[in-house]
Amino acid sequence: MRTLDAAETAAALPWGPLVEAMLRMFExxxxxxxxxxxxxAVPLAAGGTMLxxxxxxxxxxxxxxxxxHAxxxxxxxxxxxxxxxxxxAATGTRLLALDGNVLTARRTAALSLAGAMRAGRKGAERxxxxxxxxxxxxxxxxLAELWDVRRLAIHARTAAHAEDLARHMRSLGVEAQAIADPDAVAREADLVVAATNALDPVVPPDLRPDACVIAIGAYRADMAEVPAALVRRGSVFVDTLEGARREAGDLIRAEVDWRAVQDFAHAVPAAAGAPVLxxxxxxxxxxxxAARLAHDEEK
Structure with missing residues (x-):
């Protein structure tokens, strides 16, 4: 069995093929x-958990x-x-071991873009x-590599972290800046991405009528990044209905109509000009x- 370190795992999961791998898995x-x-979930010593x-x-x-382990x-x-x-699958032979943190970060971003594509959104400018x-x-x-995003505003609880990320994105050719007030630029953005551990909504409620919101941070029922009114206003798409019903605090708090929520595998794209979550x-x-793709890339 070959073991890939963090750098090797990232190299084996290029963005374009990784998005395509997600789309194939939906099918x-x-x-x-x-x-x-x-x-x-298995409890461990010192308050730890194994998943x-x-x-x-x-x-x-x-x-x-x-x-x-906190x-x-x-x-x-x-x-x-x-x-x-x-x-x-046929023999149980171990083929490849990959860095879990790197794989999770990259597959989550690729999943967001693949999900947005299934929702009918395939690009963004701001x-x-x-x-x-x-x-x-x-x-x-x-987003910079696949959607050719060139204007990026970054807001974070710690301003220095936002500036560090903006500096990194500028090194990749993106016009990026750290901002103190997300509400000031919300109406200009055609895409809003929320990637926080917030317990209460952080996405501004006043967005463009056709805005797309990607929310990945609220992973418990008591967490929410997106205001309830915004959830109810848009077409909602989720990676899995089972997981969303249990863990998507944004949707649970908004008391969303689950009959109208679509999973990526069966999604019908939303109409143009309408908000999408x-x-x-x-x-x-x-x-x-992602692991299948890495195996193919390693051949």
């Missing part, structure tokens, strides 16, 4: 050719193992650590990015899609 899911078991996320299709199986920050160790192992962490950076890089909570199938 496998729609046809019933791929499946995933519910996430398993196990398995998935399989006709050719491959993948297992992501993640450990979370106390590691004081020890100078990563709070979140993980890896993804790819298996041959982007408002709320957040400046690992996921915000991955989304900014993917793309909400993801994560799923083991997306890890499998």
């Amino acid at each position: 496998r899911e729609r046809r019933g050719e791929a499946r995933a078991a519910p996430r398993t 196990l996320m398995p998935a399989a299709d006709a050719d491959f199986a993948a297992l992501k193992t993640v450990t979370v 106390g590691n920050a004081a020890r100078g160790l990563p709070v979140v650590q993980g890896e993804v192992v790819l298996f041959d 982007v408002l990015l709320i957040g400046a962490g690992v996921q915000a950076r991955a989304h900014a890089e993917a 793309v909400k993801t909570v994560g799923h083991a199938l997306w890890d499998l899609a």
Whole structure:
């Protein structure tokens, strides 16, 4: 079994092919050719948690193992650590091990773009990015490469983090700036990306009538990045209905009409000129899609 470090994992998951891998996995899911078991959580010592996320299709199986130890920050160790192992489905042979943190960051950004495409959105000129962490950076890089975004406004709770990310994006040729007030630019943005750990909404409520919002940060029922009124106003698309019903706090808090919510695998694109919300909570199938691509890239 070959093991890829962080840099090798990133190199094996180029943005364009990774988005295409997500779209192919949507089709496998729609046809019933791929499946995933519910996430398993196991308590560990020192208040830690181990998460196990398995998935399989006709050719491959993948297992992501993640450990979370909040106390590691004081020890100078990563709070979140993980890896993804790819298996041959027919024999169980271990084929590839990848850095779980890098894979998760890149597949989440690719998933957002693939989901937006299924919702009928395939580009943006002016982007408002709320957040400046690992996921915000991955989304900014993917958007710059695949959607040719050239104007990017970044707002974060810590201004220095927003400026660091803006500086990085300027080095990639993007006209990026850190901003103190997201409301000041919200009406100009055709795409808003929220990648935070906020408990309460951070996306400005007053957006363009045709704006697309990608929200990835609220992963518990008690969290929300998008105001309830904005959720109710737009067409809502999610990566999985099962996961969204359980974990998408933005939608739960808004008491969304679940009959109108579409998952990516079965989505009918929204009409042009109407607001769109793309909400993801994560799923083991997306890890499998990324690991399959990395295996192909390594051949």
